[in-house]
């Protein structure tokens with residue numbers, strides 16, 4: 001049960017219990033010893049042969065008993081005061097002793113994947129906290145190095161894959177021109193073309209994901225024209241499924257890089273169309289609030305189960321692997337969106353749509 005209470009309170013309770021046990025034992029012992037001394041003081045004067053007690057035996061005993069009761073009360077009171085004062089002093093002392101741990105814990109809480117390269121200041125002391133801080137900093141720097149290596153690896157791999165892919169596409173185009181008349185070859189070329197298209201979009205996503213592009217040259221990006229352009233780009237996919245993309249007309253804009261924001265909305269609208277049943281609707285609503293601009297992309301697709309609503313933003317996560325592969329997904333689209341939005345200090349989350357479907361909600365700072 002003690003394990004559930006904060007360290008400071010735990011320390012205070014344990015120290016107070018020790019203090020209580022020691023003080024009560026000491027008080028009991030002194031009371032017992034005072035009791036036997038009281039008997040001796042009353043009896044000794046009466047035992048001398050010639051001695052005439054100043055006070056007769058019985059009145060002396062009554063007087064002693066009175067003093068003894070006063071003594072008991074006083075020691076009891078002193079015990080209570082000492083235990084109380086000791087507990088309060090322990091509480092403050094524990095706070096003082098545990099302060100470095102509190103500071104370290106608040107510094108650790110501030111660390112995330114974005115600031116692993118900022119080490120925690122090493123305390124001047126030569127105690128366990130200093131050792132703990134050194135070990136934590138070492139762990140962060142190892143993590144940072146491994147993150148960088150991973151990123152570099154995927155960026156290089158994606159980059160290296162781009163060139164052969166471009167060559168393959170060019171050769172396929174030439175081949176398509178030559179074998180245009182043969183239906184079997186045409187079918188083969190279409191299948192190859194689709195797979196090459198998938199591969200290049202996966203490579204593009206990988207590149208986007210691994211590049212740490214600084215957010216420079218930000219400018220006001222008007223949302224309505226941007227969204228209309230994307231809807232236009234997706235029109236062949238959406239009209240194939242009989243899906244209508246509705247965009248609320250607005251003058252609102254957000255500060256950012258239009259190329260990056262285009263990527264975000266393209267991914268979201270493409271997903272909305274991809275994961276929706278034919279003849280449904282996809283709508284985009286934009287709302288300017290006091291200090292935020294909120295964009296909601298809503299669809300009437302199958303929706304995302306509650307348990308996966310955070311995981312869909314992880315790289316390569318798919319709710320239904322076979323369905324995602326069938327629609328040509330790489331599993332990186334939403335992870336890329338989240339990354340780009342983080343650089344814009346914006347948040348993204350997914351909510352259930354009523355009665356069916358999902359709403360991807362982005363909140364930009366105004």
Ligand code: ADP
Nearest residue numbers: 271272275312318319324329330331332333334
């Ligand atoms: P993918 O390339 O597979 O679409 P994303 O990162 O874009 O990868 O999406 C991750 C997963 O989230 C998808 O595989 C899909 O299962 C789910 N998902 C994304 N958008 C939607 C949506 N609008 N409706 C239902 N499921 C979605």
